[in-house]
Amino acid sequence: MSVIKVMDELLANKIAAGEVVEKCASVVKELVENSIDAGATEIKVLLEDAGTREIKVIDNGKGMDKDDAVLAFSRHATSKIDSEDDLFRLNTLGFRGEALASIAAVSKVDLKTCDKDVGTHVVIDGGKIVEVSRGDARGGTIISVSELFYNTPARLKHMKSLYTELANITDYMNKLALSHPEIRFVLQNNDNVILKTDGSSNVLKVIQNIYGNDVAKKMVFVSGENDDYEIEGYISLPEVHRSNRNNMVTIVNGRVVKNMEINRTINDAYHSYKPDNRYPITVLSINVDPSVIDVNIHPTKMDIKFSKIDTLLELIKGVVISGISNRNLIPEVSIKKEKPKREEIKFDLERKTSKVTSEDVSEEIIVNDFIYEDENSGDVVQVVNDSEEEFMPEMYPVGLVHGTYIICQNEKGMYIIDQHAAKERCNYEKFKEEMGKPNISSTPLLFPITIELSNNEFMILKENMYILKDMKFKIEEFGINSVIVKEHPTWLIGDAEEAIRKIIEIVIATEKDFDIEKFNEKVATMMSCKKAIKANTNIEMEEMEALINDLRSCKNPFNCPHGRPTMIYYSNYDLEKLFKRSGFDIIK
Ligand code: ZN
Ligand code: ZN
Numbered sequence: 408m409s410v411i412k413v414m415d416e417l418l419a420n421k422i423a424a425g426e427v428v429e430k431c432a433s434v435v436k437e438l439v440e441n442s443i444d445a446g447a448t449e450i451k452v453l454l455e456d457a458g459t460r461e462i463k464v465i466d467n468g469k470g471m472d473k474d475d476a477v478l479a480f481s482r483h484a485t486s487k488i489d490s491e492d493d494l495f496r497l498n499t500l501g502f503r504g505e506a507l508a509s510i511a512a513v514s515k516v517d518l519k520t521c522d523k524d525v526g527t528h529v530v531i532d533g534g535k536i537v538e539v540s541r542g543d544a545r546g547g548t549i550i551s552v553s554e555l556f557y558n559t560p561a562r563l564k565h566m567k568s569l570y571t572e573l574a575n576i577t578d579y580m581n582k583l584a585l586s587h588p589e590i591r592f593v594l595q596n597n598d599n600v601i602l603k604t605d606g607s608s609n610v611l612k613v614i615q616n617i618y619g620n621d622v623a624k625k626m627v628f629v630s631g632e633n634d635d636y637e638i639e640g641y642i643s644l645p646e647v648h649r650s651n652r653n654n655m656v657t658i659v660n661g662r663v664v665k666n667m668e669i670n671r672t673i674n675d676a677y678h679s680y681k682p683d684n685r686y687p688i689t690v691l692s693i694n695v696d697p698s699v700i701d702v703n704i705h706p707t708k709m710d711i712k713f714s715k716i717d718t719l720l721e722l723i724k725g726v727v728i729s730g731i732s733n734r735n736l737i738p739e740v741s742i743k744k745e746k747p748k749r750e751e752i753k754f755d756l757e758r759k760t761s762k763v764t765s766e767d768v769s770e771e772i773i774v775n776d777f778i779y780e781d782e783n784s785g786d787v788v789q790v791v792n793d794s795e796e797e798f799m800p801e802m803y804p805v806g807l808v809h810g811t812y813i814i815c816q817n818e819k820g821m822y823i824i825d826q827h828a829a830k831e832r833c834n835y836e837k838f839k840e841e842m843g844k845p846n847i848s849s850t851p852l853l854f855p856i857t858i859e860l861s862n863n864e865f866m867i868l869k870e871n872m873y874i875l876k877d878m879k880f881k882i883e884e885f886g887i888n889s890v891i892v893k894e895h896p897t898w899l900i901g902d903a904e905e906a907i908r909k910i911i912e913i914v915i916a917t918e919k920d921f922d923i924e925k926f927n928e929k930v931a932t933m934m935s936c937k938k939a940i941k942a943n944t945n946i947e948m949e950e951m952e953a954l955i956n957d958l959r960s961c962k963n964p965f966n967c968p969h970g971r972p973t974m975i976y977y978s979n980y981d982l983e984k985l986f987k988r989s990g991f992d993i994i995k
Contacts, residue, residue: 431458432575434514434552437506439583442466443590445548448606451593452580457573458596461553470548472522476529477539479518480511508534514555520548533558577601578653581617582663585656585690588613610690614641622647622688629691629730633722635699635715640691642673642730645680645966646738647688654688659700661692664711672720676727678928679835680736680963682970691723735798736965737822737976799964804951811942813951820978826946826954827939828967833957834935835968841898842878842927849879849894856892856904857885858911865889867915874914874926880907901938909933932968 435452442450445468455461471479510516512534519528519542526542573596580594584604591606604616615623626641640658655670656663673689681687701712713719802815802822813829815822841847860868865888872890875882881894890911895903913929940946946954958964958973967973977985 430575431462431555431572432579433506434458434462434510434555435464435576436579437510438462438464438550438552439580441507441550442468442548443587445469445471447547447590449591452576452595454573454576454594454596455553456597457569458576459555459569459572461551462555463549463551465547465549467547470520470522470546471527472525473527473539475522476518476520476527477536479507480516480529480531480534480536481508510552510555513558515553515557517551517553518548519543519545519550521545573601582656584613584617585610586658586661586663586692610692611641614688614690618688626688627730627734629726631722631726631729633718635695636719636722637694638691638722638726640689642691642727643688644734645677645687645731645736645970646972648681648685649688650685652686655686656690658690658692659711660694660697666711666713668716668720669723672723673727676724677731677970679932679968679970680731680966685970689727691726693719695719732963733798735800736963737799737974738972739976739978740981799959802955804948804955807945807951809943810945813954815955815974820976820980821982822974822976824955824958824974825967825971826944826951827942828971828973829954829958829964830939831935831967831969832961832964832973833954834938835931836961838898838931838934839927841896842931847879847896847898849881850897850899851881851894852892852903856907857889858892858908859889860911860915862888864915868911871914871921874921874923875910877923878910899934906934906937909937935968 431454435454435458439450439452442464445466447466447468449467451463451465453461453463453465511531515533516529516531518531519526521527521542521544524544526544528538528540528542529536530538577594580592580602584590584592584602588604588610589606589608590604592602592604593600594602602616604613611623611626611628614626622643625644625647627644628640629642630639632638652670652674655673657666657669658664669691670686673691674683674686677687695713699714701714800817800819802817804813804815806814807826808814811826813824813826815824868890869884872882879894879896880892882890882892885891892907895907899906910930910933913926913933917926917929965973
C-alpha cells in the first residue's frame with residue numbers, strides 16, 4: 408500500500424472523528440501555518456463573527472502557481488513532507504497538505520494567489536472546484552473560508568459559542584505571535600483589532616501587545632544554559648498571576664509545545680512567592696538538539712518528550728528562581744491611567760480567555776519599572792538591571808491600624824505591612840531552617856499528650872510513625888487507636904498539642920506520594936501561621952520595629968508562605984496624585 412493511500416485512510420478516519428477540522432481555530436491554524444510555510448513576514452487574520460461566518464487570511468508569502476493552487480485542495484497534496492522539520496509539523500498538525508482538502512469539504516473557499524506575476528483565483532464549494540481563473544497579480548495569498556460546516560449541520564451544532572471560538576483563536580494566535588516575533592500579525596474580529604504585532608523580533612513587545620503595558624512592565628528577562636539546553640525568555644513578577652496555566656508558554660526550537668512537567672517546575676519555583684493555585688505568565692524559549700526530543704505523542708496535541716528532562720527541569724528551576732529572587736518585590740500601588748479603547752478590548756478578552764475571577768481586577772498595581780516606555784515611539788524598552796537593587800528598603804513604623812496593618816514611612820513614600828503575614832514569613836524561614844538542621848534536639852513534654860484516632864487513621868499513622876520519629880517526636884502506640892507523644896522537637900514552641908494534632912493530620916493526608924521536603928514545607932507553613940500574631944492584636948512600636956527588622960533579614964520578605972504580599976507601597980508621587988495635589992510641583 409502506498410504511503411499516500413495509508414494517509415488517506417487515516418485522514419478519512421480523522422475527519423470522521425472531527426480531529427482535523429473541529430472548530431474555527433483549527434481552520435485558522437491550518438491557513439496561518441501555510442502562510443508561514445510560504446515565507447510570509449506579514450499575516451492578517453480577519454474574522455467575521457469569530458470565524459463562523461468567514462475566516463480570511465492575507466499574507467505576503469511566496470504564493471502558488473495555478474497547478475499548486477488547484478492541487479492544494481486535493482486529498483493527496485502531501486508533497487511538503489521532505490524533511491525532519493516537516494515531520495515535526497506533520498506530527499503537531501495532523502495531516503498537512505490534506506487538511507486544506509478537509510476544510511474545503513465543509514465550507515466555501517475563495518483563494519487568490521500569485522506566483523511570479525501570475526495570479527490565480529480558485530473557488531470551491533463543499534469540496535468541489537467551481538471556478539479556476541486568472542487573478543490579480545498581487546504578491547502573496549488571500550484565502551477566505553466561509554460558512555464553515557454549512558453542509559454538515561450535525562457538526563455545525565457542535566461548534567462552541569462565538570465567544571469560545573474567538574477565545575480559542577485568540578489563544579492560538581497569541582502563542583504563534585510569541586513564537587514568531589519576527590512576523591507581523593494582525594487578528595481582527597468584525598473590525599475589532601484583537602492582536603497586532605510589529606514583527607520586530609522583540610518578544611517583550613509581543614507580550615505587551617497581548618497582555619498590555621502593565622503586565623509587560625512586570626516581566627523579567629531570564630536566560631541560562633547547560634550542556635544540552637539553552638533557555639531564554641520572560642517570566643512575570645510573582646504579583647502577576649492568573650487562575651490557570653494557559654499563560655505559561657513553552658517554545659521548543661521555535662514551536663509552541665505543551666509539557667506538564669515544565670509547567671509544574673516553573674510553578675514550583677514560584678512557591679511561597681505567590682499562591683500555589685495561581686499561575687504566572689511565562690514565555691520560555693528552549694533551544695535543543697532535535698535528537699533529544701520526541702514530538703510523536705498525539706497529532707493534535709502539542710506535547711513533547713525530552714530524553715534528558717531532569718537536566719532541563721533543573722535548568723528551568725534555576726532560571727526562574729534567579730529571576731524572581733533578590734529583587735524588591737513590594738507591589739507599588741499606583742493610579743490607573745485611562746486606556747485607549749483598543750487596549751480595553753484586548754484586556755477584556757485576555758481576562759475572559761484565561762477565566763480570571765473578579766479579584767484580578769484589584770491587581771492593577773505596578774512595581775518598580777524594569778522597563779520604561781520610550782517617550783517618542785511608545786515602545787517598551789528593557790532596562791538592563793544588573794546593578795544590585797535595594798532589597799527591602801529601610802522603613803519606620805508610625806502606627807497600627809485595626810491591630811492589623813502597620814503603617815510605615817521613609818523618604819520615598821508610605822508602606823503598609825500586614826503584621827500577620829509579615830510574622831508568618833519570619834516564622835516560616837525560622838522553622839525551615841530549624842527543620843533542615845542535621846541534629847534536631849527534642850524537649851520532653853511535662854504532660855504527655857494522648858491522641859485518639861479513627862481505626863483507619865491509626866493504621867496509616869502506624870505505618871508512617873517513622874516520619875514523626877525522624878522529626879524527633881517521641882511517639883508510641885497507646886492502647887486502641889491511640890498514640891502518646893512524650894517529646895517533641897525543640898523548634899515546636901507554644902501550644903504543642905494543637906500543633907502536634909495538625910502535624911499528625913498532615914502525615915495522614917499526605918500518606919500517598921509522601922515527600923519529606925513537601926511535608927516539611929507544609930508543617931513549616933502551618934506552624935508559621937499558628938505562631939504568628941493574629942490580626943486585631945495591638946502591638947507596641949518596639950514590636951513593630953523588631954518585626955520589620957526580622958522581616959528584612961528574610962530571604963523573601965515580600966510574601967507570606969501562602970504567597971500573599973506582606974506589604975504594599977504608595978510612593979510620595981502617588982499619594983499626591985490620589986489627593987489631587989499638583990504632583991511634582993509641591994514636594995520636590
Ligand atoms: Zn496565616
Ligand atoms: Zn499566609
